[in-house]
Amino acid sequence: xxxxxxxxxxxxxxxxxxxxxxxxxxxxxxxxxxxxxxxxxxxxxxxxxxxxxxxxxxxxxxxxxxxxxxxxxxxxxxxxxxxxxxxxxxxxxxxxxxxxxxxxxxxxxxxxxxxxxxxxxxxxxxxxxxxxxxxxxxxxxxxxxxxxxxxxxxxxxxxxxxxxxxxxxxxxxxxxxxxxxxxxxxxxxxxxxxxxxxxxxxxxxxxxxxxxxxxxxxxxxxxxxxxxxxxxxxxxxxxxxxxxxxxxxxxxxxxxxxxxxxxxxxxxxxxxxxxxxxxxxxxxxxxxxxxxxxxxxxxxxxxxxxxxxxxxxxxxxxxxxxxxxxxxxxxxxxxxxxxxxxxxxxxxxx
Amino acid sequence: xxxxxxxxxxxxxxxxxxxxxxxxxxxxxxxxxxxxxxxxxxxxxxxxxxxxxxxxxxxxxxxxxxxxxxxxxxxxxxxxxxxxxxxxxxxxxxxxxxxxxxxxxxxxxxxxxxxxxxxxxxxxxxxxxxxxxxxxxxxxxxxxxxxxxxxxxxxxxxxxxxxxxxxxxxxxxxxxxxxxxxxxxxxxxxxxxxxxxxxxxxxxxxxxxxxxxxxxxxxxxxxxxxxxxxxxxxxxxxxxxxxxxxxxxxxxxxxxxxxxxxxxxxxxxxxxxxxxxxxxxxxxxxxxxxxxxxxxxxxxxxxxxxxxxxxxxxxxxxxxxxxxxxxxxxxxxxxxxxxxxxxxxxxxxx
DNA sequence: TTGTATGCGTTATCAA
DNA sequence: TTGATAACGCATACAA
Numbered sequence: 001x002x003x004x005x006x007x008x009x010x011x012x013x014x015x016x017x018x019x020x021x022x023x024x025x026x027x028x029x030x031x032x033x034x035x036x037x038x039x040x041x042x043x044x045x046x047x048x049x050x051x052x053x054x055x056x057x058x059x060x061x062x063x064x065x066x067x068x069x070x071x072x073x074x075x076x077x078x079x080x081x082x083x084x085x086x087x088x089x090x091x092x093x094x095x096x097x098x099x100x101x102x103x104x105x106x107x108x109x110x111x112x113x114x115x116x117x118x119x120x121x122x123x124x125x126x127x128x129x130x131x132x133x134x135x136x137x138x139x140x141x142x143x144x145x146x147x148x149x150x151x152x153x154x155x156x157x158x159x160x161x162x163x164x165x166x167x168x169x170x171x172x173x174x175x176x177x178x179x180x181x182x183x184x185x186x187x188x189x190x191x192x193x194x195x196x197x198x199x200x201x202x203x204x205x206x207x208x209x210x211x212x213x214x215x216x217x218x219x220x221x222x223x224x225x226x227x228x229x230x231x232x233x234x235x236x237x238x239x240x241x242x243x244x245x246x247x248x249x250x251x252x253x254x255x256x257x258x259x260x261x262x263x264x265x266x267x268x269x270x271x272x273x274x275x276x277x278x279x280x281x282x283x284x285x286x287x288x289x290x291x292x293x294x295x296x297x298x299x300x301x302x303x304x305x306x307x308x309x310x311x312x313x314x315x316x317x318x319x320x321x322x323x324x325x326x327x328x329x330x331x332x333x334x335x336x337x338x339x340x341x342x343x344x345x346x347x348x349x350x
Numbered sequence: 351x352x353x354x355x356x357x358x359x360x361x362x363x364x365x366x367x368x369x370x371x372x373x374x375x376x377x378x379x380x381x382x383x384x385x386x387x388x389x390x391x392x393x394x395x396x397x398x399x400x401x402x403x404x405x406x407x408x409x410x411x412x413x414x415x416x417x418x419x420x421x422x423x424x425x426x427x428x429x430x431x432x433x434x435x436x437x438x439x440x441x442x443x444x445x446x447x448x449x450x451x452x453x454x455x456x457x458x459x460x461x462x463x464x465x466x467x468x469x470x471x472x473x474x475x476x477x478x479x480x481x482x483x484x485x486x487x488x489x490x491x492x493x494x495x496x497x498x499x500x501x502x503x504x505x506x507x508x509x510x511x512x513x514x515x516x517x518x519x520x521x522x523x524x525x526x527x528x529x530x531x532x533x534x535x536x537x538x539x540x541x542x543x544x545x546x547x548x549x550x551x552x553x554x555x556x557x558x559x560x561x562x563x564x565x566x567x568x569x570x571x572x573x574x575x576x577x578x579x580x581x582x583x584x585x586x587x588x589x590x591x592x593x594x595x596x597x598x599x600x601x602x603x604x605x606x607x608x609x610x611x612x613x614x615x616x617x618x619x620x621x622x623x624x625x626x627x628x629x630x631x632x633x634x635x636x637x638x639x640x641x642x643x644x645x646x647x648x649x650x651x652x653x654x655x656x657x658x659x660x661x662x663x664x665x666x667x668x669x670x671x672x673x674x675x676x677x678x679x680x681x682x683x684x685x686x687x688x689x690x691x692x693x694x695x696x697x698x699x700x
Numbered sequence: 701t702t703g704t705a706t707g708c709g710t711t712a713t714c715a716a
Numbered sequence: 717t718t719g720a721t722a723a724c725g726c727a728t729a730c731a732a
Contacts (some may be wrong), residue, residue: 003496004467006709017719022711032717047491051467053406054709057724062403064446064468072435073428075640081422085449094463096414096446099435113444117354117401117725118414141397146353264644271646289640290425293585294614296621296646356725367703372727382701404725407708467709 005046014042056117064094065317066119068110070102070127070154075260075289076306077125080152083310084123091318093120100127108138120321121148123313126156128227132195150317152309154197162316163336164309168198168286171302171341172205173212175284176256178300178343180213182282182350184254188221188245190262196227202258202286220249225262235265242269255283260291263299267348283348297347309339355396364392406467414444415667416469418460420452420477420504425610425639426656427475430502433660434473441668443470450477458488470671471498473663476506478577482545500667502659504547512666513686514659518548518636521652521691522555523562525634526606528650528693530563532632532700534604538571538595540612546577552608552636570599575612585615592619605633610641613649617698633698647697659689 007025011018016035024031024039025048031039042048056062065088069077081097088095096119098110107127114122122142130136131154139159143149149161179187189206192199203222210217223245225238242265246252255270257263263285267277275281277297285292288303316335357375361368366385374381374389375398381389392398406412415438419427435445446469448460457477464472472492480486481504489509493499499511529537539556542549553572560567573595575588592615596602605620607613613635617627625631627647635642638653666685 007711008709018709019711019720020718023718026711030717035717049462049466050711051407051709053403053412053467054724055711056403057401057407057708057726058710058712060724072422072431073425075423078423078428081447082449085422085447089448089460094446094448094468096444097431097435098439098444099432110439112399113402116399117403118444261644268644268646291640291644294611294618294641294645296618357727358725368726369704369728370702373702376727380701385701400727401725404708405727407710407724408726408728410708 004051005043005048006051007048010039010042010046010048014038061120061321062118063092064096064119065314066096066098066111066114066122066124068098068100068107068114068122068124070100070125072097072099075291076153076287076304079306080125080310080313083307083312084314085310086307087311087314088318091314093314093318100130102127102129104129104133104135111138111142115142115145115147119147121150121317123150123152123310123317125152126154128196131156131197148317148320150313150320152313153304156197160332160334162313162320162334164313164316165336165338166304166309166341167338168201169205169208171304172202172256172258172286173209174205174341174343175286175300175302176206176209176254177213178345178349179254179256179282179284180209180215182254184282185215186221186249186251187215187254187256188223188249188252190223190225190242190245190255190257190266192227192258193224199224199227199258206256218249221245221252238262238265239269242266243273246270246273246275253281255281257283257285259287260285260289260299260301263301263348264291264295267295267297267299278348278350282350284343288344292344292346300346300349301344303342303344305339305342312337312339354401355393355398356401357398360389360392360396360398364388411470411671412468413442414446414469415664416446416448416461416464416472416474418448418450418457418464418472418474420450420475422447422449425641426503426637426654429656430475430660430663433657433662434664435660436657437661437664438668441664443664443668450480452477452479454479454483454485461488461492465492465495465497469497471500471667473500473502473660473667475502476504478546481506481547498667498670500663500670502663503654506547510682510684512663512670512684514663514666515686515688516654516659516691517688518551519555519558521654522552522606522608522636523559524555524691524693525636525650525652526556526559526604527563528695528699529604529606529632529634530559530565532604534632535565536571536599536601537565537604537606538573538599538602540573540575540592540595540605540607540616542577542608543574549574549577549608556606568599571595571602588612588615589619592616593623596620596623596625603631605631607633607635609637610635610639610649610651613651613698614641614645617645617647617649628698628700632700634693638694642694642696650696650699651694653692653694655689655692662687662689 024036100107152164155163288301292299292301374386450457502514638651642649
């Protein structure tokens with residue numbers, strides 16, 4: 001077993017100094033053609049690669065980005081990671097992933113683990129528990145220490161950092177307007193409790209669309225699901241809540257769901273109740289994932305372009321990192337980029 | 351903006367030496383109660399945390415694991431990551447992710463980027479292109495440099511490393527036997543080309559099940575899909591191939607698909623052709639993902655327990671890393687752990 | 701009880 | 717053209 005070779009070993013082997021080796025490898029003009037060739041040949045033979053950790057220590061930057069997300073088994077988040085990884089790699093950065101599992105404590109711990117020198121900056125989406133507790137001290141502390149953060153999707157305005165979001169209000173509004181345009185008169189929304197920022201915003205979009213079309217919202221058509229029901233074990237509870245919604249509002253002819261699972265479950269319940277989709281009930285969902293594409297009928301969705309979000313977030317972060325380098329004065333102007341949503345029409349609408 | 355504080359700064363502030371600070375923080379008995387308290391109070395005030403990079407360099411280990419997977423937008427792989435992250439974190443390790451995007455080159459480059467000191471060991475699943483080209487030099491090189499690898503799911507026997515796999519043959523066999531037990535006489539398989547190792551193994555399980563029950567396999571019932579059709583853009587082509595299968599074999603009453611997408615698509619096509627599921631056609635799929643649970647009808651699947659695979663892989667790797675520490679003689683005995691599959695029965699079978 | 705020196709692997713500055 | 721030295725941040729063996 002050949003352990004990784006270092007400058008020191010090469011120097012010893014060739015009986016020159018470490019700095020000569022270092023310079024020779026970087027093609028310094030200070031070094032004679034002769035020794036340069038000798039060193040480079042040797043290095044190639046032993047497959048020398050500079051040690052990243054040593055470089056990180058010396059340069060005081062790691063060229064790696066820390067990602068903190070609530071969970072990874074989630075089409076949207078994994079798309080975002082794909083996007084981040086894509087541009088990070090192309091710009092010479094690595095990506096290190098921490099999962100908060102929607103828990104405040106894990107979010108804090110994970111960030112601390114990474115903030116101690118392992119990474120140059122964060123890209124993150126806030127956990128539900130954090131949003132609920134509204135305790136953001138770990139973000140401000142990180143930023144105060146000079147480590148930039150880019151937030152995406154689940155963001156919070158009061159933190160001074162770059163942000164990449166979709167226009168949840170607008171996306172939702174467009175979806176509901178589509179339903180209205182398709183003739184729906186009694187449109188229900190299946191959404192989350194308000195502390196989930198995106199749920200709240202999408203609900204707002206729903207209300208705006210109704211208002212713009214002089215339809216007065218009915219509270220009985222607004223189902224705010226406790227998001228604990230998102231977990232797999234509570235599927236039946238979710239179904240029950242939705243069934244209740246349909247049963248007490250027999251005239252529902254359109255459903256806007258803030259995520260795929262709610263939409264697919266709504267379709268399932270509707271079918272059980274004898275409603276035909278899209279003939280007597282049309283459904284649109286926020287979030288364009290695997291379920292939408294392959295459900296029966298396939299779902300019309302509001303796509304958030306997760307990969308684009310990731311790409312943009314990575315670009316923002318790396319730009320800031322490499323800007324800090326030259327101009328040491330901090331750019332205190334933060335950007336909020338809005339990625340346009342797109343309505344993808346499939347079989348669940350007319 | 352308060353930058354991260356170092357031992358040096360604390361030492362200067364308190365007018366003691368760096369080593370005194372270091373010792374005081376680690377509660378060394380060498381240090382007087384007095385200075386210890388003073389130092390610790392100061393450190394706490396300034397929120398001192400040792401720099402990970404410096405520790406990595408000093409200890410010559412990073413306490414981080416590199417994961418290389420073909421893609422992350424994939425229920426199985428993200429489940430595996432969840433499992434890895436879970437045990438890695440609980441054992442004090444971080445996780446850094448590289449995506450090969452099923453490309454040989456990206457796999458090699460990503461591994462090189464990480465192998466230069468950034469990580470202590472790899473957990474990986476081989477890209478399709480690599481499997482096709484059968485070029486594994488980057489794995490052997492990494493191992494030769496003393497960096498352990500744990501492979502999962504898509505593994506290759508000739509590489510000396512720990513492996514975590516599911517028994518694809520057995521899982522497939524059980525699925526097909528379930529179909530046979532349920533009365534199916536003409537069971538088709540929708541699988542991949544042979545170079546995808548898991549596709550090949552699952553096909554083998556299918557054949558064994560038939561053989562055990564004295565059913566002679568018919569090549570017309572074996573559809574080997576070019577896996578390029580897995581990509582979203584080729585859904586129609588996939589549908590067409592499957593439609594062809596059904597049309598030229600009208601007596602098919604059971605389908606075993608090696609992945610969810612094939613299964614869901616088969617159900618879609620079958621429905622279009624007027625086949626009722628599970629009445630006149632029963633379907634079982636390998637891989638228990640989101641689609642299976644929420645498709646209509648929901649799919650009976652062979653669950654691979656991705657998270658368990660990840661957990662086991664992480665444990666194997668970390669065990670080896672921490673074993674290397676004490677006993678410097680290399681344990682050259684590698685383990686291959688088989689995670690049992692489980693048949694999860696849902697609506698697509700009787 | 702405290703401090704000095706060394707090394708982890710690099711690079712950069714300065715001296716020879 | 718080459719080499720010695722310092723520094724990045726930390727821990728530790730050894731000296732005082």
